[in-house]
Amino acid sequence: MPIDIDIAKVARLARLALSDEELDLYRAQCEVVLEHAALVQALPTEGVEPTSHPLRRTNAFREDVVTECLDTEEVLAQAPDRDGNYFLVPPILEEP
């Protein structure tokens, strides 16, 4: 099956600001890998349930008890930018 990737769209979805040359290179490489990966489509799988997880377990419960949490200062010390106890980022919404 020939693979044709809209690589610019995929890069946008993945939040990767890539140059045109990089996009060309990655498209070619991804297409080669996907052509190989598409071999899975040759296997008949009608009626086969998908496996998302090898343990086939569902819920994992534990007691709801208060335990020590991470030190706020130690965590925020790793932030590229902060304002008090908040992570600071560029504008998400434009000013009204």
Next chain:
Amino acid sequence: MTDLADLTLSEATSGLQGGEMTAVELLEAVHRRATMTEAQLHAYLNIDRPGAARAAVAADSALGNGAAVSKLTGIPVALKDNLVTRGLETTCSSKILAGYLPPYDATVVGRLREAGSVIVGKTNLDEFAMGSSTENSAYGTSRNPWDPDRVPGGSSGGSAAAVAVGSALAALGSDTGGSIRQPASLCGIVGMKPTYGLVSRYGLIAFASSLDQIGPLTRTVPDSVTVLEAIGGYDPADSTSHPGKVPDFRAGLGRGVAGVRIGVVSELSGEGIDPQVQAAVARMVTSLEGEGARVTELSLPSFEYALSAYYLIAPAECSANLARFDGVRYGLRRHGDTVEEMMANTRAEGFGPEVTRRILLGTYALSAGYYDAFYGQAQRVRTLILNDFDSAYGQVDVLVSPTSPTTAFEVGARATDPLAMYMSDVCTIPSNLSGHPAISVPVGLDDAGLPIGFQVMAPALGEEVLFQVAAEVERIAGFSDRPALANSRADI
């Protein structure tokens, strides 16, 4: 006199507990070995001399005053740098995490510390554990101690090289598609991937969550058991952690293989396997049969599709897991006028080519219109692989194969061809898709003097029989060769 850096873990435990050496002396020997070899090997990203010295002194104090000690008390251990260590830089070999000081220890790190082990430092890996050679590290390639022109394998290549050369007595790695077993094979040591869920992954920086597993790299099979005993067992902080009883890893050691049913996987022999690797594996199978094992050849037809399924599932999960690296809470940030631009600029600069490629692949495979044809189909194939394993384990106790289709390849040989690199994992990937335990044991050298690894696979929670067979493979092989670099001296 034997250099202490050449001791196995169990020899060192006896020496420490018998008062023949101190943890400080052992650490000094390991540091000397690192000093002699690191310029060529680059196994470590970061050697934590002050932290290790403190731990060694504490271990000696515990050993000296009759306090409760474990087999790991005073043992120098290396950690793959995708395991978070509180206050000690953890980068995953990525620029996006340069300078990151985690605010907590991974559960396995905490368990090693509680057991009294001495953490030597953080080892090199392919960026975010994506690769089979360490060539994808943003901080330079590690080298193979048997031949520094060759790769140590990957992604846990730094951990494997350190243990092989003696700059650690044991190490932890992570295995998503073979990343413990393949480098262990290429470096002539023992590498083990436990059953999915047996070892907590809290604090392992996630790559592909339905496949990742932490495990030990050691020089011997009993040493692998010792490390697994320390790190295994339920952890409420990891919701995929196995809540039930942990197998008795040690029970099978020394029991031999008489009556054990061994299956040779047809799909993992012959075509695509280097003839010398194939011959070494076949010789070992014959020897096991000579020791009373009942050998049959089995076909697991879905294995032909394992690599294809893996290269849909792993990138899909990676694209989701690595969304957290967005320049907001930790690591690199690059300027952008909006938050979205900031994130896209940060990620484009912070991730290397292989990680970028896999994020793109995964994003595509999960995107609307392609999900069912790629990711959905790969998950159904995964079911077929599990069914094949289940049917095989109805007939045999363990399955065997080569660990890696070839011995160590030269640096650069596969760097520009992603698909050729991916083929390195063809024998190891099925056990990740199934979540089953598997181990690589060195069985000999090829004509170029490079180690060959033999893989044993067992059903879920089948560690007892896995270690039983692995120990017999180790005994039969009698592999005692040491890499050239382990014999280097400071004065040459």
